[in-house]
Amino acid sequence: MGMLAACTSAAFAQTRVRVTHDQSSIWKPGFSSEAAVVPAGTILTVVGKRDEWYEVVVPDEYPAAKTTGFVFKSNVEVLNQNWVPFTQASPATQPPSSEPYAFGPEPPARNPRTVGVFAFGQAAYSRFAARNSFEAVLDHSGGASFGGGAEVRLWRKIFVNGAVDYFNKRGHRVFVIDGDVIRLGTTETITVMPVTVSAGWRFDHERFSPYVGAGAGRTFYKEVSRAADADENVDSRFTSYHALAGLEIRNDIVATAFEVVYSQVPNALGHGGASAAFGETNLGGVAGRVKVIFGR
């Protein structure tokens, strides 16, 4: 590893960290003993990382100089960051069970990256704003939906994405009499499919990146009941608006995001059916999503 570091340092900037805590230990590989104990302010050259540890070169003034050891991440701060995937590992420098990382330069075209393209799949639990109406027909005021989309990120800060969700649930047709719901033996299948475009800002960090955004779209809404004529069913689309906030947790090429979305689909309901009886007009609601994002 040390040889590799030497080779690469001649051509590219190396990742360096500054020790922030006095008496920070640099542990020998295997963590059986300390290679050195360094004061705050010591500059260390990073050659790799393993979980919460940086593999660093022991400074010249210490007996174990030129060898590598591990310093805890919290005890240092990164001065520059040029991580690249490991491409060629030296058995001598590779910690026994460390991740296959190597230090080195990032390719010039991706550093700093200005455009990233991602794909994502998402699962959500949506609770409709027309809570009484959906609870009457579906027995629940919401349900699970699934979808996916694509996202473009600019400078890792700005994102624009397009997504499609699909909610489909079977319930029963009803009558609402003086607020009482009477469920009938006629089944009813409701499909809600929002197609949205969102844009927002990411508070980009290496691992945890919160983000906020907003957008608009079209919501496709279908009600189909058993033995119904076409004119008794509903097949409509409405304009929607939404705002969202989330937290992305990156783990290399795959990231997981947890997101809350509040949407409004005004005047989509309330002209008939249970929604008219309950005076509910908004087809939007609140959804909690889990997204799995692919790409870098």
Add this chain to the structure above:
Amino acid sequence: MRARRLQIWPPSLRNRKNVLGQTVHIHPSRRPRFRGLALAVAASGSLLIVQLPRLSAQSEDGPYRMLLTPERALAFVQAADRKLDYIPGEVLVKFKAGVGAAGQQRALGVLRSRPALSDLRWIGDVALVTDYTEWNATILATQLRAQPEVAYAQPNHLYRTNTTPNDPGFAERQWNFAALDMERAWDLNAGASDAITVAVLDTGVTSVSRSFLFQTWNGQSIQLVNVPFARNPDLSESRIVKPRDMIFWEGPVLDMEGHGTHVASTIGEDTNNSLAEAGIAYHVKVMPVKVCLGYWEIQFALSASGFRGFAPEDVGGCGGSEIADGIRYAADNGAQVLNLSLGGSEPDDTVRDALTYAVGKGAFVAIAMGNAYEEGNPVNYPAAYAAAIPGVMSVGAVGPTLARSYYSSTGPHIEIAAPGGDDRQGGGKGMIWQTTIFRADSRPGFVMSPRFDRYAEAAYEGTSMAAPHVAGIAALMISHGVTKPSAVEAIIEKTARFLGAPDARTPGRNEEYGFGLIQPRAALHGVGVAK
């Protein structure tokens, strides 16, 4: 089938006085001669006081005790003669809460016959008091109402089935189901289910196929005739449950008039069996509750007691006490829907209380609105109670053009309209066709020895025919998940197709059609979230 003999118990007659104080001598060794008795009725204007024989019919199960006593049969005759709207000599009494037996007996002591408490027949908390020494039941009621122990007293009103039978011959038949789009309603619920029971309080639906021996007058003598009965071939035996005769005898329910069978056929005649007509709720159980008498029941009872002569052809009707009793019986025995295709011009608190009781037990009730529009359009009871009892609906009739039938009574209490037929809108084709007993086999004045074992498709019209449409659709709705009677009514009203002119005083309804024409498809389809 073996004939069952109607047996006359030895008469136990004694001398009594009538209301005029005249002693009527009945020789205990002779069968009473009622020709003279009938004349005496006409002459005196009072019902003669005689202790007439109890009747029963013999069968393998033992003799059936007659509920229709000769006294009562005569009372029906007198009601027909005098065009009375109550049963002479009968009054319904409700005592005030907390009044004990002594108080009740004291109150009854005001009547000339001083009936004993043990003679009373109780319908819920209302007692049927009979005092045939006074035919004018309004006088009896007035006497009792004056007693401090009495909450109310009223004549036992006589109701009639609301039908105008007619046999115009075959034609295109069930326009009524097309008018209601029944086929599309059946797409959503095909004939309800056998978990639903619809009680038909009417002239009965014959529950057995066998013959009985009855005595009847043939113009010259009283003769014993073998009268065959058969179940409706288009109403499976398994679909008849808990039949009960409240008014004629304790034997099987027998329809000797045809009205009850026609009504039951509209509600649920077997369907998709390539036979006769269709019914609306063709999977439900039918509970025949006989509360009405026709000509033949009264003729048989009179002849069995020795009455020599024919009863008036228009004799018959339904006793208020039996209606109330029948409503309670049906509700207590699991009927979720009751159909009352009957009515009269006098209010009856006992019937009203029974309706409230039935709804409280979870039963929906459809009642015919009445057929007397052209006879002054009087308020018809018990239909008039419907507006005040959620879960009870009064039903008016429309013809094939969906205009109000000429006879269909109107008023602020009408709630819904359904096909009842109207021969003025389409002749025989405009009436309601269903399977019932073949009327030519038993037409009074033409037939001496009737039979009730043959069935035919027959055309009737009346609000009697409209009510069972609503009852049948209510059964579909209950089978479809609408279990509360008040909800059944609310949905029927909400989904009705408005007919006629709007009434500014009552938005959404008017006095001709109520909320409009019942719409079974809409009542079964319900709504989704958006539509």
